[in-house]
Amino acid sequence: MAELGLYALRLAFFSALAGVLAGVLAGSRARADLARVAQRAVLLTFFFTAAAAFGLVWCLVTGDYTLAYVARHSAQSMALPYRIAALWGGQGGSLLLWVLISLVYASAATWIHRDSQRSLLPWVNAILLLNALFFLGLVNWIPDVNPFQKLPPGQVLSDGQGLNPLLQHPLMMIHPVLLYSGYTGFSVPFAFGAAALITGRLGDGWLRATRRWTLVPWFFLSAGILVGGRWAYEVLGWGGYWAWDPVENASFMPWLPATAFLHSVMIQEKRNMLKTWNLVLIGITYALCLFGTFLTRSGVISSVHSFTAAGWFGYVFLAYVAVISAAFLGLVLWRRGSLRTGNRLESLVSREASFVINNWVFMVILVIVLWGTMFPVLSEAVRGTKISVGPSFFNKLTGPFAALLLLLTGVGPLIAWRRASLESLRRQFLKPVLVGLAAFVATLAVFGREAGVYPLVLWSLGAFVIATITQEYAQAIAVRMRGGESAPRALATLLRRNQRRYGGYVVHLGVVFILIGISGAAFDEERLENVQPGGTIAMNGYRLEYLTAKPLPKQHYGGAVARLALYHGDEPLAVLAPQRRMYWLEQQPASIPSIRSTLREDLYVILTALEPDGSATLKIHRNPLVNFIWIGGWTFLLGALLVLWPHPERRATRGE
Secondary structure, eight states: OHHHHHHHHHHHHHHHHHHHHHHHHHHHHTOHHHHHHHHHHHHHHHHHHHHHHHHHHHHHHHTOTTBHHHHHHOOTTSOHHHHHHGGGTSHHHHHHHHHHHHHHHHHHHHHHTTTTOTTTHHHHHHHHHHHHHHHHHHHHHOTTTOTTOBOOGGGOOSSOOOOOGGGOSGGGGTHHHHHHHHHHHTHHHHHHHHHHHHHTOOSSHHHHHHHHHHHHHHHHHHHHHHHHHHHHHHHSOSSOSOOOOHHHHHHHHHHHHHHHHHHHHHHHHHHSOOHHHHHHHHHHHHHHHHHHHHHHHHOOSOOTTOOOOOTTHHHHHHHHHHHHHHHHHHHHHHTTTTTOOSOOOOOSSSHHHHHHHHHHHHHHHHHHHHHHHHHHHHHHHHHSSOOOOOHHHHHHHHHHHHHHHHHHHHHTTTSOSSOOOHHHHHHHHHHHHHHHHHHHHHHHHHHGGGGOHHHHHHHHHHHHHHHHHHHHHHHHHHHHHHTTOOHHHHHHHHHHHSHHHHHHHHHHHHHHHHHHHHHGGGGOEEEEEEEOTTOEEEETTEEEEEEEEEEOOOSSEEEEEEEEEEEETTEEEEEEOOEEEEETTTTEEEEEOEEEEOSSEEEEEEEEEEOTTSOEEEEEEEEETTHHHHHHHHHHHHHHHHHHSOOHHHHHHHHO
16 A cells, blocks of 8 residues: 555656646647646546545554654554544655645635636646645655655564654644645635736636635634644643744734735725735735745744654745745736726725724734744844744734724724715714723723733723624614514524625624633733642632542553542532643653633643652643633634525526
8 A cells, every 4th residue: 555655646746747737838828628638637636645645544544664654653552543643743644634635625626617717727727736746746755754755674663653642632633634724725816816917817806716715724724723722722731722832823824814815805896906915915825824834844943833843855845935925926016017906095984994904903913923933043043042032022012903903893894985974983883882981991890900901901892892793783683673574584684695794793703702711811820839638729719629649550651640629618619630641652741731611710730740758749720711712713613604604595696
């Protein structure tokens, strides 16, 4: 099977190469026969790549330790799901998965648009296959990256080293796949944008064709970020969900311009403005997807998430990112004359102005995150010393802009296009502003100065945004109910007939919940104490009694599990059991926290050490409102699904 996988990988490379040549010739010479060759090459490349991935998974599952990749990332003791997940546990398999998912998108786009975008499709196919060609070149021809590279006979052992213990978690079965489904999916709108620039067909056709191709990867990238945060919270034992780690930032950076694009594209559709800007946003988004993959896989920056190092081929990867970015920017500059429109902003008090401000706020946050992420590399290049910036740098600089985005989330959808009148502003915003002010006063009355600036601002703005969303739904449902519909039927009709608008409101509601959850960090408490058996630790009304600790003998790891009785006052609540593990093979320690979770707060307990005298050293976090982040995340994804859900009436219209 290893040989078959290797041959399939070789065939995929040459199929992609042939498809690139056919696509370029078809696009430049208007050859329909070559266009068909390029389309078939996309499908053929996908087939061969899928066969190679299947071959590698087969080797991982059956334990073919003659392959270096299998020996490094799989072991007989691993459960079947984790042997399959080892496909993305190392460098070569991860890149193979990357190109496989990108070809799923490419094949779907080629098939769906085979009759509707004939002028653009040859170039789209050539660009998508060129992208696949680069990654197939890496996994085919770079020895340390090729997952089918064999070990010398004298180095073949009867068992492998196994997957990194931190990756052996159910969420890691889906987190990388979700992120890659986000990263690679943006290649489709990027390819359509580039094809529009090459052909000079710069109307809204490419935009309409690719709006859904932007929403799909944006959904997966959002889901990947959410699941990654949950994994970090449950597995890494640091007590948090986001630490502005470089690899975390790598997934967040392309999300920012993609979200900006999803807002600004509405201005192009409604007002025929921002044509150049929308292309730039698509280019930035995909360039950051490639750059994020480079950061994740290169190990150029220290990260708790970085499990591999690229070696010299990392520079090849970086050069590819630079060439792709420069080529796209060059095309935009070449066509800038054709992208100009006569329409301008008529008033700063208008929906398009709020969306433009929204876009620039996203860009400012992107610059802050990019600067903070790359600062260690820049400082080492300039001063010879690698200096990292901590979470406080990101929190202080991005916090005010996050609050401004929240305000725009409530203002943007309600304000009038072109120019808003005082009467329309009063009609739309009077009640939401009163609700926001009431939340402000109530927060001050309950918490006083202890509330802090961010909770006060975010809760008040959150109440304002929730009021705007409620008002929009209530007004629309009331109108339909006057026509004889029941309230549930009116709600269903709204979501069915204008799912983009009302699904978008659900997304905004999720954003409000997430920011409320993040604001809870202002009330976080942390305690590190050593306690003897029978001793107690008190924290904010809670009492933890250390009962005992037991050994934790397992095949892959050893360690101990502590048993702690949790009380609130004198009321018993739960028995918590944090673990301290040592993975023998990897010589890697890990703390598995035990969490008492409620809507109000989490009590998060970590066993950091068991001392020779029988005492335990415990780190305890009290994380208020943290569950609003997960609630908000799922609400956000539900809203995105509502926007994405196929519209039956629109589909019927297309069919006609």
